[in-house]
Amino acid sequence: MNREVIVCLRELFVNSRLRMMLDFTQHGDTSCLEHTLAVVFCSLAIARFLRIRVSKRELIRGGILHDYFLYDWHDGKKERRIHGFTHPSMALMNAEEDFYLSRRERDIIKKHMFPLTAKPPKYKEAWIICLADKICACIEAFRKEPYPEIKKMIKRQECYAQG
């Protein structure tokens, strides 16, 4: 398990609503938190494979928070029909309430749904998360019980902060 991911996760758990992401489903039987961790690991693998120099900490933090919209988007409410377009702004608003974000982290969250969002990502970290998010969405749609290692990691509570 990537030590830097655990460190960022522990920091982000403190005085925040990150725990809520365990209760909300992203796709299939994958929770929002499992999804965001899968996106982080996928984006780190992409950066490593393509030998792209990235700000690892911002990539990890932005990746964990990219879907910090904090509601169940399967709840049938009328406004959920445009969830794909609106949730990046909601995630950014929530994340800014709970954390101090860098420009790169803001860009990652706000643009991760490009081309559904009007503006393309500005930073390479945001492009990588944008791509990793789409790869993970496909995995979650087509694979039964994806990410056993991430599920185990969360079960073992390795990532929980004391607070």
Ligand SMILES: [Fe+2]
């Ligand atoms: Fe998203």
Ligand SMILES: [Fe+2]
């Ligand atoms: Fe996502």
